[in-house]
Amino acid sequence: MDVSGLPGFYAIAGADPDRLAVIDADGSRTTYGELLARVHQVSHGLRARGLTDGDVVAGVLPNGLDAIVMLMATGQIGLYYVPVNWHLTEAEVAYILDDCDARLVVAGEARTVPGAETGTDRLAEGRPVTAPEGRAAGAVMWYTSGTTGFPKGVQRPLPGAEPESVVPLYAWFLGEVLDLRPGDGVHLVTSPMYHSAPCAHTQFALHLGHTVVIAPRFEPVAVLELIDRHRVTNAMMVPTMFHRMLRLPAEVRQRYDVSSLQQVIHTAAACPVAVKQAMMDWWGPVLYEYYGSTESAIAFAVKPHDWLARPGTVGRPAPTFEAKILDAAGEEAPAGEPGLVHVKSSLGTFEYRKDRAKTAASMRGEWYAPGDIGYLDEDGYLFLCDRRTDLIVSGGVNIYPAEIEAALLEHPAVADVAVIGVPDEEWGHNVVALVEPAEGVTPGPELTAELLGHCGPRLARFKHPKVIEYRERLPRTPTGKLSRSAVRQAYLDAR
Template sequence: MRATRGFYEIAAADPGRVAVVTDTAAAVTYGELHERANQVSHGLLARGTRPGDAVVTVLPNGVDAITMMLATYQIGAYHVPVNWHYTAEEVGYIVADCAARTVVGAERYGHAPPGGFVETRALAEGRPATPPEGRRAGSMMLYTSGTTGRPKGVRRRLIELSPEDLYPILTRKSWRHFGLPPDGVHLLLSQLYHSAPYGQAMMALQFGHAVVVTERFDAGETLELVERYGVTNAFMVPTMFHRLLALPTSIRTKHDLSSLTHLYHGAAPCPPATKQAMIEWLGPVLWEYYGSTEAAVATMVSSAEWLERPGTVGRAIDGLEFTIVGDDGAALPPGEPGMVYIGGINRFEYHRDPSKTAAAMRGPLYTPGDIGYLDEDGYLFLCDRRTDLIISGGVNVYPAEIEAVLQEHPSVADVAVIGVPDPEWGQRVVALVQPAAGAIPGADLTGELLAHCASRLARLKHPRVIEYRDRLPRTPTGKLSRSNLRKTYLPL
């Protein structure tokens, strides 16, 4: 007898298993979630949704958002989750660009585009709780803006297979690298309109895990939830690590965190000192992966591997490979930084933007736009994004390297490093620092930070200017928008 293949078969075989837990409602079982997803699938089909059509959702984390993931996934639709903080104009642009057949949301959460929202409840009302006919796997289609211009949808080719028949393919290509057992508890800490949280929550449900849902990250609450529900796995970003490590020792040692076996992180660079501190605290449970919305997961590295090679983001997972390309277009040897290209990824396109698709490709190879190098054993080390590179006095300076050093200082809560025009050097290095609680910004702190850099960075990498900010803008996935920071800084 073959093993079950994903959420839908698990729901039929074990309907009483807990699927979703929130603080705002009673736990939802796999059977109940399956019935809700089926009803919504029928509701979408009744509104004319067909395989390959887009369905936009503007929903916060919760049962409705997860229901939409599962409903669209079994009718061959492209699910387009949109940030519910967006304005009506921003939501309207995405709705028009992807030619959405249906827009699902609620007025109390998001700004309705022209035509308004339909609520999940209304889609399900009066519909059969049985699976729809002709089931075939859909896909998420996330909009990513990159560094400039309007956001573009990342659209993958749909495969004419049912979700159950696609399951072993996804397991063989990607999911098995996560090393998760068939039972567990996943803690959702980031918004589902981002690729990593979306992918991890979907994978957890396909493995039969319970998903504990939060609407926003709170460091102290996170530790309490791990203990209360026996959380086994979660995805975080480095800013979350920073906030957890900033908790008083009395809070950090108060909770039993021994159930946690896999704490994944990615999406943004993690300062080595921060990761080292997390491993010392929680043990070798950290797993890092590198990828993008376009490439999905491209590497995986365990705590043990990382401790042997601090700073690496891992080696290519099976079926993928990396090529480092120099400015002359030639492949570079180990140890030399250049543009990172990934081979073997699933085909994708930027919706309605063939020129952007072409610009990201080099034959069959795709680049996320990052600069990095490989060591002799094929482990990838990232330097920075090409668009964030600072060229000062003809020398390449990587902001992420400087940020990692400054974040090691206890008086720094957050930091962004940018390059600004300089008549002599071309660009000068500027550090925008958010002081930690109790730290006093000013000349004394600036002196401390520069002294801190002295033994860790070459002189040419030291910030020429350090300025202080109450807060730095980060996305829920921990990414800084240096382009926006440059725009706000330059007029000063």
């Protein structure tokens, strides 16, 4: 059935109940009709517990059907839904549940949370499979990663209208930015849905009528096998996944047919130019990139051919967005001059839940600063340098760790790397590279000399690491983010 004219998941499921909605990590299959029936039951169950418009429900759930049901059930009865990282400690989970004022919590069987429902069975039991009355769009309230201080919920006003009324805007935006269209697509989930991008793309996929395939976890060969078997058309990934897949032997990569891929969207962390180019050499021009944050959403985006024409860019402002670069004095920087990135959108604003001071501190009037340093070229394409908090100043010169990391990642002996600035009495800071060697590589003086030699033609001398040390594993989140502040503090504590 052609679903291109239907406004989102709830309408598609009603009109085409036999359409395949979800292939779970265990291989089980759920149709749109079956998913909608469960979503309606859980919506009724939530209402029966006394939850009303604007209340908060939290889910401490692994990727799977329950996580999707909670997302879509809260999304049609005017509730805020807070996905919580189920890997967090008991105290960290308790902080988020208290801060968001969760009226009800649903947890997975593998994770005990005091007072929480286990799964969605009890909420759904005995409830009608028909749509609840007074339907209204809800919203997801994601908690930021909290690299500095405690995480905060990013809260947006509820639309106050039926969910079908907001879907056309989603569909238009995704079509403009990522060439995603309603129809018979297949979306692959590769990352935990408690993170904003994987969660949002799962929801978008269902509103477009796509089938959602859930990978049990990211493993390079397993993901390639899923792409081949299910003829995946679109996926959301992060650069560390590309790096790991490129490490596979050529004969392994050639076993899998990835020709079905049309859009592989990446975000969350900077992608080295060499890594992205190698992926496009392998998969073709299917890599779409966007830059934003939980607060700003998709602020910049670039399609494959535009990136190939300007390697390294994260794109131009997305529809409804404006951008400017401000220098240290707060003045707008000319093209090519780095400064702090600021964005604003006509789609509305956000606030940090219960923290007006933090909200105000992140804004400059209507403009929001994600905290990144970058510059716009003459045509308005943004090139990022690094996070403001990660900038290294050595001998009075600004050095961007991401640039050094990208150069080192081109060496086949490097599986991962974090570059940090370490205090030095003479220079202010020294550049230190913490390297995770590739499998089978022995770290030592010979490798250090080889890596420094590798930097020679790629980086100016003042950017070369003064020190290279080796680590068994660097701490990255499942979305590929590396907290350099945490790595730096651990390094300093060890000294």
